[in-house]
Amino acid sequence: MPLPAFLRRPSLVTQIVIGLVAGTLLALASPRAGAAAGLLGTVFVSALKAVAPVLVLVLVAAAIANHRRGAQSGIRPILLLYIVGTFTAALVAVLASFAFPTTLRLALPDDIALTPPDGIGQVLHTLLMQVVDNPVNALMTGNYIGLLAWGIGLGLALRHASDGTRAVLADFAHAITWLVRLVIRLAPLGIFGLVAATLAQSGLGALLDxxxxxxxLLGCMLFMALVGNPLIVFLKTRRNPYPLVFTCLRESGITAFFTRSSAANIPVNLELCRRLGLPEETYAVSIPIGATINMAGAAITITVLTLAAVNTLGIAVDLPTALLLSVIATIGACGASGVPGGSLLLVPLACGLFGISTDLAMQVVAIGFIVGVVQDSAETALNSSTDVLFTAAGSPARVDATPDPIA
Structure with a gap:
């Protein structure tokens, strides 16, 4: 009996699912072997993080330098979609927390050594300092705000360069893109190692409490992925959003779920945008920006954990305060780092709105790290897949929701 076509010539997504299942089985059969297989996952994530900064700097500069005069880049509507989506997610989290109030058992561990921001001013100050960061330091530390600033500046300056110079820059961008596609082909092995190591080392028993x-948390994220974001896209495009929604979740969300880093998933999203036929001058800028400020999942995490602490302490919350919390969660989420657990350090910022002390807020952060085995993965999957979704929705080009296969 012949094998089905998807097994004879499996797509990258099929290979990733096979790696996921294999990693789960290995962790269940031999936790020690599963932990050892984690090296494959570590290498994969490290490779993505290594290539992403150079890719962002070169691709942004090349896209702007070779931008055709008079062509529409479509960045402004995409940025608006990012902000609307993040604020909507915060409102959904407020409503869900009111409908299904949760409480926490707060017990401060002895080994917490985290430094939350003192206020919105500090978050904005940090973002400003990232913009003016040294480009070499930005490459070394993965500062994508700084890389964007330098990429935009270089691109604008090189628009007046000779055709040969701009052609060399474009060729360099294509070479980096080729390397990225090579790394993405390793995703099945990387996912295999990440799943095996996570289940072998952490397990899911700690999540039962x-x-x-x-x-x-997951209900809010699922609602945004399947209802909130599709509604926003429909209002923007007036077309059925679900083929594109499911494509983004499948092609971007799966890898983001296991890498747990919006920054590490930038190469994956750039490749998906290319396969969707989006204009390079649009996605080369919007995807790195989205990895920094498009944080619907982070807004949900900040809001739900804050209101859980509020419910635990018996603090009354009125509607104006809830709306203010949504605004703070939106601003804080935009300043969240694109790395695992980045949103949790913004929880004390939101807790301060209700007069909750830093010590109590850090207890909530500690609980966030416990549930982060699942929460942070789902948060990153929502954040990163939405980057492509909103880029496609706001792009001036017409999008086919079926991406071209990776060559």
């Missing part, structure tokens, strides 16, 4: 909190 926080099942209700996780249900609210």
């Amino acid at each position: 926080y099942a209700r909190l996780l249900a609210v």
Whole structure:
């Protein structure tokens, strides 16, 4: 009996699913072997993080330098979609927390050594300092805000360069893109190692004590992925959004779920945008920006954990305060780092709105790290897949929701 076509010539997504299942089986059969297989996942994520900064700098500069005069880049509507999506996610989290209130068992561990921001001013100050960062330091530390600033500046300056110079820059961008596609082909092995190591080392037993909190968090993220974001895209495009939504979740969300880093998923998203036929001058800028400020999942995490602490302490919350919390969560989420657990350090910022002390807020952060085995993965999957979704929705080009296969 012949094998089905998807097994004879499996797509990259099929290979990733096979790696996921294989990693799960290995961790269950031999936790020690599963932990050892984690090296494959570490190498994969490290390779993505290594190539992403150079890719962003070169691709942004090349896209702007070779931008055709009079052509529409479509960046402004995409930025608006990012902000609307993040604020909507915060409102959804507020409503869900009111409908399904959760409480926490607060017990401060002895080994917490985290430094939350003092206020919105510090978050904005940090963002400003990232913009003016040294380009070499930005490359070394993965500062994508700084890389964007330098990429935009170089691109604008090189628009007046000779055709040969701009052609060399474009060829360099294509070479880096080729390397990225090579790294992405390793995704099945990387996912295999990440799943095996996570299940072998962490397990899911620790999550049972926080099942209700996780249900609210994941429920909000699922609602945004399947209802909130599609509605926003429909209002923008007036077309059925679900083929594109499912494509983004499948092609971008799966890898983001396991890498747990919006920054590491930038190469994956850039490749998906290319396969969707989007204008390079649009996605070369919008995807790195989205990895920094398009943080619907982070807004949900900040809001739900803050209101869980509020409910635990018996603090009354009125509607104006809830709306203010949504605004703070939106601004804080935009300043969240694109690395695992980046949104959790913004929880004390939101807790300060209700007069909750830093010590109590850091207890909530500690609980966030416990549930982060699942929460942070789902958060990153929502954030990163939405980058492509909103880029496609706001792009001036017409999008086919079926991407070309990776060559």
